[in-house]
Amino acid sequence: MTRAAGGVLKRSLMIAGHRTSVSLETPFWDALREIAAGRGLSVQALVGQIDAGRGEQNLSSAVRVFVLRAVQERD
Template sequence: MTLGPLRENAKRSVMIAGHRTSVSLEAEFWSALQEIARARGQSVQALIGAIDSARGERNLSSAIRVFVLGAFRGASAPSESTLADGAGIGQGVQEPGGGMGEA
């Protein structure tokens, strides 16, 4: 399988819970996030805010990537239920010692 060239991360500033933060994602993830937000009839910023509130200990960029992956794995047209069930945000297998293992 031949993959296209890797693109640089694009850093964008978003307002979450009243404060500005920057998020760095690959262009493909920004595009997918826009597609999901459009399908839900909401702004990308509102969607990122919802992902942020459900992300647990995961950093925001990772939570967004996991959310996008879950949205596209779970349905051909991402729906509100994808966010409602967390789409894997902040989830993992807790090991007895308190560390995170692989699911």
């Protein structure tokens, strides 16, 4: 993981056989790890599922929206 400007962490992942990077703020990475663990998945596997269903949306944005919806569903 590398830290970019503004507290954004960039992490490289292998998704669907290709390497890609995802840039998220720390609270999103933390929530994503929690959601993945709750589902018995690795972060990489969960991001792969998000990637498969995102259409034309930017992957980092798709992950943020996924995390937001998951948190909203808990409340």
